[in-house]
Amino acid sequence: MLNHIDLSKAILQPIETPFEKKVNLFMLRLDLLDEDISGNKWFKLKKNIEEAKRLCKKQIITFGGAFSNHIAATAKACSIAGFDSIGIIRGEEIANHTLKKAALNGMKLRFVSRGLYRDKQQLLAWLAQEYNLDESLVIPEGGANAAGIEGCKEIVSLINCTFNYIAVACGTGTTLAGIMQQLNHNQKGLGISALKGGAFLYDEIINSIPKNKCQKLEIIEQYHFGGYAKYSPELLIFIKDFYVKYNIKLDFIYTAKLMFGLFDLIQQNYFPENATIIAIHSGGLQGNEGIGI
Numbered sequence: 001m002l003n004h005i006d007l008s009k010a011i012l013q014p015i016e017t018p019f020e021k022k023v024n025l026f027m028l029r030l031d032l033l034d035e036d037i038s039g040n041k042w043f044k045l046k047k048n049i050e051e052a053k054r055l056c057k058k059q060i061i062t063f064g065g066a067f068s069n070h071i072a073a074t075a076k077a078c079s080i081a082g083f084d085s086i087g088i089i090r091g092e093e094i095a096n097h098t099l100k101k102a103a104l105n106g107m108k109l110r111f112v113s114r115g116l117y118r119d120k121q122q123l124l125a126w127l128a129q130e131y132n133l134d135e136s137l138v139i140p141e142g143g144a145n146a147a148g149i150e151g152c153k154e155i156v157s158l159i160n161c162t163f164n165y166i167a168v169a170c171g172t173g174t175t176l177a178g179i180m181q182q183l184n185h186n187q188k189g190l191g192i193s194a195l196k197g198g199a200f201l202y203d204e205i206i207n208s209i210p211k212n213k214c215q216k217l218e219i220i221e222q223y224h225f226g227g228y229a230k231y232s233p234e235l236l237i238f239i240k241d242f243y244v245k246y247n248i249k250l251d252f253i254y255t256a257k258l259m260f261g262l263f264d265l266i267q268q269n270y271f272p273e274n275a276t277i278i279a280i281h282s283g284g285l286q287g288n289e290g291i292g293i
Helices: 040-054 069-081 097-104 114-118 120-130 146-158 174-180 200-206 211-216 233-246 255-267 285-291
Strands: 012-015 024-029 059-064 084-090 107-112 136-138 165-170 188-193 217-220 276-281
Touching: 024 255, 040 059, 040 069, 040 136, 040 146, 040 174, 059 069, 069 084, 069 097, 069 107, 069 285, 084 097, 084 114, 097 107, 097 285, 107 120, 114 120, 146 174, 165 174, 165 255, 174 188, 174 200, 188 200, 188 255, 200 217, 211 217, 233 255, 255 276
Parallel strands: 024 276, 059 084, 059 136, 084 107, 165 188, 165 276, 188 217
Antiparallel strands: 012 024
């Protein structure tokens, strides 16, 4: 399944920060794995698709917003693995780069009202009326299930240096939940929430990790720039400057907020001197085309 993915492409790239405070910052370039199933998306999907094959399912149904990297990645993964795919999209029908790419990879898109989308019980009842769920594997929004968490555990094995902190932008917390399970007692996991009101992520993650890991987890909420898929001129300038300096593209939904937050935390002396920090590039660069960057 998806055997074209070459994990050796996920290099650990040093980031020389412009600040007086001395820390060792590296970025794990998961964005280099695949153009569409990039970053953490492959890790969240791989175990789900293996399960769909094991259960002899014919199609995969999943959920997301109009800018969802998970929707685009699932469409591509299903196309490669030989599954039909259906994307249940939150909100009014629109056409953007993300959804066009999903459709080109064979995904059938169904738009539902935000009210129905929020009511998970009602949404599943509607789903059962519309589709044969016996023939379907249903993956939650963002790949946020046990299989997604299990797949994300593998990310830590790609880091070939000793480190103190690992940081990732969070939407559902699935990636960080998998990573947390692999950390030792000297390491801490930081989640930079891409959502406004991201405190719930802490509870989501601690329910998925051993109790002795919980004190090593922190969710940082102040870098959401207004909420999911929201941005400001300041964030767009940061994205452009980061690319000029490091030759790394960031997406405005997740990784730009992650790196903006880490740079700010370094300046605020959040990290001790000479700490080694790993930032996870979770891919999703296709979303930038939707806003013309």
